Amino acid sequence: MIPKADGSLCPPGIPTIRDRVAQMVTKLIIEPIFEADFSPNSYGFRPKKSAHQALDKIADALYQGYTQVIDADLSKYFDSIPHAKLLAVVAERIVDGAILHIIKLWLKAPVIEQDKDGTKRNVGGGKANSIGTPQGGVI
Secondary structure (H helix, E strand, O other), rough: OOOOOOOOOEEEOOHHHHHHHHHHHHHHHHHHHHHOOOOOOOOOOOOOHHHHHHHHHHHHHHOOOOOOOOOOOOOOHHHEEEEHHHHHHHHOOOOOOHHHHHHHHHHHEEEEEEEOOEEEEEEOOOOOOOEEEHHHHHH
């Protein structure tokens, strides 16, 4: 479990090697489609963009006379993403039913924890889950 600033715990959604490979293949296919819509000033989880580049851009803007920097982080955002709305938005750009189906399966993937005695239990996700997305996978 990953401790959060508010004291709560979040289960990491670490996929199997097979899922990581499938997620990377899917990412390579769909990333350029969505990348075309992103602002050049957005640096989070972007190809060929880094936190250091964002800091350099901020430094350049401050040097040019800008006086404000806005940084936004939505609390527990990944825990609250509604699957139906996310899939509807993705379906506006991705028409391949197989890709949409596998994304839905990843959203529904259970997060399994194994105790010291080897007992496995579901600590998140699962077929009945309709919000949130596992954190820790490529996709």
